[in-house]
Amino acid sequence: MLTAKQHQLLVFIQERLAENGVSPSFDEMKDALGLKSKSGVHRLVNALEERGFIRRMANRARALEVIKMPEKPATTTASNVVAGNFGASPKAATPAPQEDHSIEIPLHGRIAAGTPIEALENRDSFVSVPHGMLGRGNCYALEVSGDSMIELGILDGDTVVIESTEVARDGEVVVALVDREEATLKTLRRNGRFIELVPANRDYKTQVLEADRVKVQGRLVGLLRTYH
Amino acid sequence: MLTAKQHQLLVFIQERLAENGVSPSFDEMKDALGLKSKSGVHRLVNALEERGFIRRMANRARALEVIKMPEKPATTTASNVVAGNFGASPKAATPAPQEDHSIEIPLHGRIAAGTPIEALENRDSFVSVPHGMLGRGNCYALEVSGDSMIELGILDGDTVVIESTEVARDGEVVVALVDREEATLKTLRRNGRFIELVPANRDYKTQVLEADRVKVQGRLVGLLRTYH
């Protein structure tokens, strides 16, 4: 997924953020990578953003944020679990009491509505949603990335509320896992032994796949958007 | 995500809140940062608000609230997590306030995004919205009727969260009252002594009105949608 340079830069950014909470400037990154010009850094940062590893605010100084780290094989079990538990803190143990009017659900990460996945991730963040928005089953939230569902009013940056389910009716918007690796948010259509994943954007094409390559993970039940 | 100054101020605010539960005044922040003028503090506070770290109420004294601290997610490896925690210093002991996860706001009725109003103030119905979605001032909700804002992803039946205000910047989506009788949800554009109310739908026309015929009643800050 990442080239050596991209990885090196990503690690550097994440270290700096962990150290003092301040993201490095382009000049500092330039020096850290031993470069002599910032423009190369600019390209690397764009590449990391495109691939969904970092997020940034356009035209803002030091406004980088690491939103995921590349796969780290091995280590996963012991050390990670321990680290995860510490990070999760008590609040993960008591996820969502609250009252009647709204409920806390976990935010599981981003889903690129247009291309690949990344619907997993830990980050113990929660979103509170009006109770009337929830479905019957377990619900969780995802942040939408990309514009493939724009014609249904689902925009880049929106938060969608998903009800966990493996069944969905024709025409519903679902989180679909393709070939066990690529999750997308699309409208589901059945067509004989094929399943069509239909985007809501003329610039994207419908994917037609054999039914056994597609697994429904959830159903869209709500949407939240914040304007700034 | 943050510059050094922004981070410094955020830490200071959160310490003061943890200490005695009262947010510091602009003058106190000015002194804490070693500045000679409050205006710089004002800008920093705005920057923190824009980046979603704090919330505030307009024109209210000491009304700051820290809603998140700079995250250090993406737990790369065990060692990193440990290092990160030490680096985080005392503040890691008091991780994050964030008490009220959602707030109830009144649902004031429907707003026809296309034509007239219907300011039926049902004092009965309320909607609960995520705490992070609210603006600074008083907020209320309206149900959208019509499709004039469809190209901005605001659909018929959506619930919009409106912050009461009489001022709005160019390009913001506002609730505008025309001739004291017709309220619509539109994008606001200023053009000399005229105000343009721009729909987001090719089938509707922009209204160009003399400024004194238009009164801004609120500003769009959030959107909720439920799928059935």
Next chain:
DNA sequence: TCGGTATGTTCTCTTTTAGTTCACCTTTTG
């Protein structure tokens, strides 16, 4: 209700720091 104190908000200026773009060249890789 009036006035005063404490605070928050804007504005204008100035300096410093940081991000963006472009044209052109080199290296790595499939």
Next chain:
DNA sequence: CAAAAGGTGAACTAAAAGAGAACATACCGA
């Protein structure tokens, strides 16, 4: 070999920051 990823430098634009002053608002007590 061609495409993609990197590297360089320079010009340009924009954001962050500091200062100081005028102004606006909230709140409290007489």
